[in-house]
Amino acid sequence: MQIPYFPHINHPLVKSLFDHSDQELLTLFQQYPDSGKYFTVIFCRYSSILYTLSWHSARSPVQADYLFAVIWRHIFYQLGKLDLSSQDGLTLQNWLINMTGFYINKIELPPTETIHYSLENTSPPLWCYIEQALDQLPPRSRLMILMSQRFHWSETKIAAYLQAEGEEISLSEVTSCLEESYRMLEAKLPADIRAIYLNEN
Incomplete structure (x- = not known):
């Protein structure tokens, strides 16, 4: 298994937020829905963990990439109403891992030959915001x-x-x-x- 490399991790807008805590990023994401950088930084911070979990649950690299992206799409829509303070001791990392496990068990992956998604061409944050714009x-x-x-x-x-x-x-x-x-x-x-x-x- 090779963890994907996402070049946008080096973009100045992304790097400028590396020192922010998870809670700060979550709060900023919820307060400024017209800004995509906060979700992008959360993605960069936890993509390797979630990709590893996705990889071990798929039959092929293509399915693993697709599952990984679909999980992040679900996370994108769930994060907007997530309140960690109401759940004693729950961290963003634990929540992301829990959500990944939930969707791994819930999502029925299509056959490899029918998947047209390319992780290399469309990073999950970009996919999420394109879908939002399409709507x-x-x-x-x-x-x-x-x-x-x-x-x-x-x-x-x-x-x-x-x-x-x-x-x-x-x-x-x-x-x-x-x-x-x-x-x-x-x-x-x-x-x-x-x-x-x-x-x-």
């Missing part, structure tokens, strides 16, 4: 991005599908709509996530 897009924009990215449909196939559904849309309009949808998606990502992962200043 804020107009329905047609979201649908077109999903057809293009998740199902790898060509623009011709997307146009044919939408036309079959009764929409009056040409191939050139699909192309321009997709371009605009990607611009909207990127604009809805937190500014620090764009800086960390997309190299925006």
Whole structure:
């Protein structure tokens, strides 16, 4: 087993928070939902532990990467309402390990050949914030991005599908709509996530 290396751990926005305690990071994450750096630092701090647990529960490296990412996606949505002070003696590390064990037993992994997720291309924090941004897009924009990215449909196939559904849309309009949808998606990502992962200043 090789623990993945995540280059964004060296980004100045991430490194500047290394001295913060887990509780401070959790509080900042909850207080500033439009900032992604706090969740990213929590991810960097505990990714190796959670990846090791995921690895031992999957049948293949592809499944391990996917399980690891899906667990972090669940954690992302749970962290927003986590109150460690109400649970005597519970640390963030213990909570993360407990949640990982819970989801390892709950998640039914798809066959390796049907998994299209790449840990190398999309780190879990970026995936979480992309999904959050997707939820804020107009329905047609979201649908077109999903057809293009998740199902790898060509623009011709997307146009044919939408036309079959009764929409009056040409191939050139699909192309321009997709371009605009990607611009909207990127604009809805937190500014620090764009800086960390997309190299925006």
